[in-house]
Amino acid sequence: MNQQNKTPSSQQVDALIVGAGFAGLYMLHLLRDKLGLKVATIESASGVGGTWYWNNYPGARCDIASHHYSFSFSKELQQEWVWSEKYAAQDEILRYLEYVAKRFDLSKDIQFNCRVKSAAFDESSDRWLVTTDRGERYSAKYFIPAVGTLSSANIPVFKDQESFQGDTYFTGNWPNEGVDFKGKRVAIIGTGATAIQVIPEVAKQAAHLTVFQRTPNYAAPLQNEVLTEAEDQQLKANYDQLREASWNSFAGVPFPKLKGSALDDTQEQRLAHYEELWQDGGFSLWIGSYQDILYDKAANETLADFIRTKIRQRVHDPKIAEMLCPPKGQTYGTKRQPCETGYFETYNRDNVTLVDIKRSAIKEFTSTGLRTSDQHYEFDSLIYATGYDAFTGSLFKMDITGRGGLPLQSHWAKGARTYLGLSAAGFPNMFTITGPQSPSVLFNMPLAIEMHCEWIADCIAYINGRGLATIEAQATSEDDWLAETKQIADATLLPEASSWYMGANIPGKPRVFLVYLGGGQQYKEIIEKVAADDYSGFRLS
Numbered sequence: 438m439n440q441q442n443k444t445p446s447s448q449q450v451d452a453l454i455v456g457a458g459f460a461g462l463y464m465l466h467l468l469r470d471k472l473g474l475k476v477a478t479i480e481s482a483s484g485v486g487g488t489w490y491w492n493n494y495p496g497a498r499c500d501i502a503s504h505h506y507s508f509s510f511s512k513e514l515q516q517e518w519v520w521s522e523k524y525a526a527q528d529e530i531l532r533y534l535e536y537v538a539k540r541f542d543l544s545k546d547i548q549f550n551c552r553v554k555s556a557a558f559d560e561s562s563d564r565w566l567v568t569t570d571r572g573e574r575y576s577a578k579y580f581i582p583a584v585g586t587l588s589s590a591n592i593p594v595f596k597d598q599e600s601f602q603g604d605t606y607f608t609g610n611w612p613n614e615g616v617d618f619k620g621k622r623v624a625i626i627g628t629g630a631t632a633i634q635v636i637p638e639v640a641k642q643a644a645h646l647t648v649f650q651r652t653p654n655y656a657a658p659l660q661n662e663v664l665t666e667a668e669d670q671q672l673k674a675n676y677d678q679l680r681e682a683s684w685n686s687f688a689g690v691p692f693p694k695l696k697g698s699a700l701d702d703t704q705e706q707r708l709a710h711y712e713e714l715w716q717d718g719g720f721s722l723w724i725g726s727y728q729d730i731l732y733d734k735a736a737n738e739t740l741a742d743f744i745r746t747k748i749r750q751r752v753h754d755p756k757i758a759e760m761l762c763p764p765k766g767q768t769y770g771t772k773r774q775p776c777e778t779g780y781f782e783t784y785n786r787d788n789v790t791l792v793d794i795k796r797s798a799i800k801e802f803t804s805t806g807l808r809t810s811d812q813h814y815e816f817d818s819l820i821y822a823t824g825y826d827a828f829t830g831s832l833f834k835m836d837i838t839g840r841g842g843l844p845l846q847s848h849w850a851k852g853a854r855t856y857l858g859l860s861a862a863g864f865p866n867m868f869t870i871t872g873p874q875s876p877s878v879l880f881n882m883p884l885a886i887e888m889h890c891e892w893i894a895d896c897i898a899y900i901n902g903r904g905l906a907t908i909e910a911q912a913t914s915e916d917d918w919l920a921e922t923k924q925i926a927d928a929t930l931l932p933e934a935s936s937w938y939m940g941a942n943i944p945g946k947p948r949v950f951l952v953y954l955g956g957g958q959q960y961k962e963i964i965e966k967v968a969a970d971d972y973s974g975f976r977l978s
């Protein structure tokens with residue numbers, strides 16, 4: 438009997454998790470090993486890692502320091518793993534997650550190379566019925582998408598795109614075996630955080646690289662460095678203090694040099710402060726310079742101007758430097774600040790061309806390249822570094838339906854709405870890890886994930902312990918949380934930018950601010966209080 442004729446198997450599980458990145462792995466560990474539940478995990482890749490599995494493009498690297506960007510739940514794990522660089526590269530983080538999976542024996546409960554096709558809440562049984570592309574069926578009391586916030590590709594549509602005969606790549610789905618660009622004419626569309634990592638690496642290999650830029654970016658140096666084993670040990674000797682400082686910080690990473698208003702300092706003091714933080718690297722300028730950088734336009738402009746000066750100093754051709762400088766009026770940091778290593782110097786190379794597609798737009802693709810309103814560009818390979826349908830894209834691909842068969846897309850037709858970023862009204866027993874309107878991408882992700890996974894596990898223990906069937910956000914709680922996140926975001930400059938935080942990078946996507954900006958510390962207190970108040974704002978049955 439061949440596979441297709443087999444009757445689809447049906448499995449009863451307590452919880453079904455989707456995804457085996459940081460979130461899926463920890464959720465599985467907690468539910469299976471701490472709560473003793475029967476758990477199935479579905480993962481579309483052939484291995485664990487999530488984002489760090491797929492984003493293996495050249496230059497891929499984390500811009501949160503390694504000792505922060507890692508699990509804190511196991512002190513033994515923290516001590517065992519040795520980080521070799523201040524900011525880990527993709528392959529090291531992937532090896533770390535493979536190690537975690539092995540250490541906690543997680544892979545045996547993960548089904549790889551498998552995708553969820555549909556997930557429907559069945560009101561007659563109060564269970565989630567989940568089907569996969571391999572024909573399996575699951576019946577689960579709890580449904581937990583751990584699919585990541587930046588995992589659904591945004592590939593823009595251009596006229597005659599399919600006529601291009603060369604190779605095309607998307608950074609977030611890079612071939613496992615890598616790509617050899619030696620001797621190739623390569624083009625890249627996009628100059629966001631990802632492109633800013635790829636461009637210097639590809640430029641070193643390719644015969645020629647053409648960069649199609651729509652919006653210049655305020656990138657700041659990562660200042661990565663190799664860590665000796667002694668440095669790694671030294672950091673790990675103080676892990677308790679390091680983690681405590683992280684949990685008590687706004688972004689899940691402490692930035693102790695943060696000052697009050699940028700406008701209270703003299704120009705000289707400001708420049709000295711910016712210079713110091715520029716040397717510190719990473720997100721020091723973005724999160725750790727002055728408290729009003731993301732709130733006050735005049736304060737913001739002082740830092741924007743500092744970065745423009747740096748760009749002009751680093752790029753030899755003044756015309757190219759101006760193309761790379763975000764213009765006055767484009768606020769700094771309202772789109773995520775990319776971190777770079779030799780990005781601006783890359784434009785001093787003879788084999789790199791920068792094309793401003795805001796000035797001369799891409800008109801159409803041809804078999805050998807693409808044509809802008811100015812000229813035709815020929816290349817052998819094309820890289821899309823065009824970002825993601827953040828937060829909602831991967832959830833929508835799973836055909837999730839809640840009470841009354843309501844698709845999640847319909848519930849979120851005017852934009853994603855959740856209670857606490859964890860739960861949506863009408864979708865009982867479904868929990869989103871780092872979902873819309875939680876701190877997620879503006880908090881150190883592994884810690885944001887731990888915060889959510891632990892809250893979800895406690896909640897499930899509570900429900901099961903009391904013999905309850907379901908927990909679900911009340912519609913009014915969702916309204917209130919949406920209003921609260923909007924109010925906090927509106928006090929900042931962030932909603933003005935066309936960023937993926939707003940859903941503004943996807944044509945037609947409703948604009949709703951998708952991140953809770955009150956800070957991780959405050960958020961943690963809120964969700965812990967909700968739990969302590971017997972899950973206030975939820976309906977339990």
Ligand code: NA7
Binds near residue numbers: 773
């Ligand atoms: P981003 O930050 O969304 O950047 C995408 C880039 O692609 C950006 O430069 C966009 O220009 C450009 N883009 C998108 N659509 C188009 C079209 N239609 N035409 C031309 N250019 C386009 O994604 P990244 O992958 O760089 O980073 C995402 C996150 O991943 C990052 O913040 C980290 O958290 C990890 P635009 O600025 O929209 O003009």
